[in-house]
Amino acid sequence: MPRIAITGMSCRFPGAESLDAYWDLLTEGRSGISEVPADRWDINALYDEKPKSPGKMASRFGGFLRDVRGFDAKFFGISDAEANHMDPQQRILLEEVWHALENANIDPQTLSGSKTGVFVGAMANDYVWQCVADAAKITPYTGSGNGLSMLANRVSYQLNLRGISTTIDTACSSSLVAVSRACQSLESGEIDLAIVAGSNLILAPGSNIFYSQAGLLSPSGQCRTFDKSADGITRGEGVGVVILKRSSDVKPNEAPLVYATVDGWAVNHGGRGNGVSAPNRGAQEEVIRAAHRSAKVAPSHIDYVELHGTGTIVGDPIEAMALDAALQADKLRDGQCLVGSVKSNIGHLEGAAGIAALIKVALSIKHNVIPRSLHYRTPNPFINLDSLCLKVVEASTPWPERKTPRVAGVSSFGLGGTNCHLVVSKYLGSANTLPAKNNTENLNYFMLPLSARSPAALVELAKAYRLKIDTPSELELSRFCVTAACCKASLEYRALVIGKTPQALSEDLDRLIAKYQTFKPTKVAKQFMLPRLAFAFSGQGSQWLGMGRALYRRFEVFREKIDVCDALFQQHANISVQQLLLSCDSEETIRETAHTQPLIFSYQYALAEQLAVFGIKPNVVVGHSIGEYAAAVVAGVMSIEQAVQLVSARCTSIRDHASTGSMVAVHCEEPAANILIEDSGGRSLAIAAVNSEHSVTIAGTDADVNAIAVLADERNIKAVHLRVSHAFHSPLLDGALPHFREYALKQCLKTPGIDFVSTVSGKMEESQLTDANYWVEQIVKPVRFLDAVRTIREQSRTIWVEIGPRPVLSLFLNEIEKDPKSFVASTYNARLGEDYGFLELIKRLYEYGMQIRWDRYSPDTGFTRLPTYPFQHESYWHDIAITEDTPAQVVSSERSEAVASPASINPLPRFDKASIARMNKAPH
DSSP: OOOEEEEEEEEEBTTBSSHHHHHHHHHTTOOOEEEOOTTTOOHHHHBOSSTTOTTOBSOSEEEOOSOSSEEOTTTTTOOHHHHHHSOHHHHHHHHHHHHHHHHTTOOGGGGTTSOEEEEEEOOOOSHHHHHHSSGGGOOHHHHHHHOTHHHHHHHHHHHTOOSOEEEEOBTBTHHHHHHHHHHHHHHHTSOSEEEEEEEEOOOSSHHHHHHHHTTOBOTTSSOOTTBTTOOOBOBBOEEEEEEEEEGGGOOTTTGGGOOEEEEEEEEEEOOSSSOTTSOOHHHHHHHHHHHHHHHTOOGGGOOEEEOOOOOOTTHHHHHHHHHHHHHTTTSOOOSOEEEEOTHHHHOBOGGGHHHHHHHHHHHHHHHTEEOOOTTOSSBOTTOOGGGSSEEEOOSOEEOOOOSSOOEEEEEEEOTTSEEEEEEEEOOOGGGGOOOOOOTHHHHOSEEEEEEESSHHHHHHHHHHHHHHTSSOOHHHHHHHHHHHHHHSOOOSEEEEEEESSHHHHHHHHHHHHHHHTTSOOOBOOOGGGOOEEEEEEOOTTOOOTTTTHHHHHHOHHHHHHHHHHHHHHHHHHSOOHHHHHHTOOOHHHHHSHHHHHHHHHHHHHHHHHHHHHTTOOOSEEEEOTTHHHHHHHHHTSSOHHHHHHHHHHHHHHHHHHSOBOEEEEESSOHHHHHHHHHHHTOTTOEEEEEEETTEEEEEEOHHHHHHHHHHHHHTTOOEEEEOOSBOTTSGGGGGGHHHHHHHHTTOOOOOOSSEEBOTTTSSBOSGGGGSHHHHHHTTTSOBOHHHHHHHHHHHSOEEEEEESSSOSHHHHHHHHHOOTTOEEEESOOTTTOHHHHHHHHHHHHHHHTOOOOGGGSOGGGOOOOOOOOOOOOEEOOOOOOOOTTSOGGGOOSSOOOOOOOOOSSSOOOOOSHHHHHHHHHSOO
16 A cells, blocks of 8 residues: 655756756756866865875865855845855755645645644755854854754744654765655654655865765766766765655545655664675665565565665675665566666765655656666676666666556665665556546636745746746646645735636736836735725615626526525515526616615625635625625624515515605715705705715605705705615605514524624624614614724724625725725726626735635646746855865855845844743743
């Protein structure tokens, strides 16, 4: 049974700065070896072709990364001062761990507080020599920045992980031993996810001189594994990361992306032998056999073994004979086992060698190709391959065909005698994946969210996405969008591109890139500082013929909730809101109160539920007239069944028992409106609504309303007649109250679960809402929308979303808010149409800083792999004063010009009484 799944990987290796580049390097048979860069040390001063020359090295070559000084400190919230003192291994690890989690389609932010373990294999830190060379420059950051234990601890700290966090040093086998320890912790249940890494950087010449003195460093600068010309190791550097989880925890939509599984592992030590640094053939054979037993795999089923393969004249023959003996233990092998070593491409990465080998094997299994091992021409005379079951891979070859799944071994042997071997195989869970489903089935639009910690990174990410979506199928593009939505972190700078077709999405992405190359996007507020979200439900008058039809076709939840309302209104009012929504062709029909109010309520309720699918739920609600009913349902005051009964009774009561009348909107303040009423002499007139500082609605009989409209015109006050059937929110509706009260008294209502600001009182209400009299009086009392908005605004800055068929309240909200930075949006956009307008609202809210629930965005589509985050590097380096007494291991011919700035992000830790007291009170 597969045990541990490799779900994500990342790396920076010599000549390969990414996972894709690493695979290209391997399959193209290229070498990442180069001459020692000038920013490491002066190779001309330290090189001597004569072996074992004191203080010199016998090689000019190695495997080096392009940039070890660059780091995106701001992304991780690390100050310049701290970054300058951090071992570059810590910096690169942070970035590559982030990339590996992204590669596993895990949003790193979601791991906060989780039982995620971090296991790092490493054996050296050259940077510390530069940090301690000048005692006057040692700071508290020197310790936290340079301990080997901090490699793992730094990752756990930055991501707030609560699982085991450990750095393992067993010399060259460190990172493979780290993998075995992680697998054990996963199987025992100690952790739920494992981040495993290997790290090695060559920043000082000391180790090269040591290897030269020991006769282990290759003068030719290449690891010639199993070849006659093998003359020692070539050192390499880099960082590799794998993400591990129990195979049983792999979800169906994750299964197709699993690289491979680790089925068995074993670790041992060579004991006392020919020297502490000499390999032990018997121990190597035993660790391989133990790994086979652990995996419950027959030795004859192993197709390929990634060798330790350092290219030393002594080590290679010992490894070959030990491996041959282990692979033929069951005496059932038919044919030779293929072998190779990635050290021939990138050098010996020491503490990171094992992880580099594992990543190579996992990629080989996934792609069904075994890359060739370089520099093999003539067999080592001490390795008689003709008599062994081993065959070096001399050219990239397809994985051998056999009935059993692809199985490989990975060996890593430490300088001090610690050996490790893994058994890795093809993951077989992909057959259980969910059926592919296109996310455009309901939405008919592609939505691609992007986010970054800087404008420059956002543009880079957009460009990387653009390159990937040139010619995909709709299903592939759908998976791309869903993966970006569900698996990427939501950061401070955001954009959401929307397109109905792949071409439209690409064009929108091109516009975004062009725009942000000229203008910087706005940085969104921190989540905990975001304003409250208020839903404002509009009232009668916002309806229009054809409203909701596009939403009904496009959005599943909206359709479901309309159907629910349709069934209930047919039961209680003999009205089909579905028919009114979809097939009514009469403007007059939907303006009838008995039709309008059920239609508006159903629309608002269904729209609020559709927004909830995306995680857009209000902190506070306010409703205008009939809009208070949908607000009450969203706030939990009444159920949908109760609301339909009350709305039905309200319509019936008004239609059958209330006097008719008219309404007029006047553009003036409330005191001026009262003067108009008094001067007009109309006894039936009353303030029906105060919508803003300069918008008041007056209701009364037809004659009185006509008279006051004329008076307003004479006084240069704009007056607009409203097309209504009754004088709503006025005493003319008193006749409807007894009939409606009978129905209201039957309802058992609840206090709201979120803030509910009444437009009857203009204040926050709780217990009043459970009283039937509130809903009775709500029919005739004026709508005090202005007061309600002021109440909400006084509490905190607010994001306003109008829930209704047409943006009516948005005009009033913008007038009341006045703040140019205020956010007022509607669910309807006349220019874009209903369905696209709805998605435009999602776009605006996302870019403003809201957390969108993308996991409800067609989760059955399945995931794919996306470009990883484009970190923005600045140079960080600890400068030292070079004197003739400076030790050779800290000398560098070129030093960074980076200057440590004040610790503006992470201040130096304080340990006074007050800070200790605060820490003791902090939640754990």
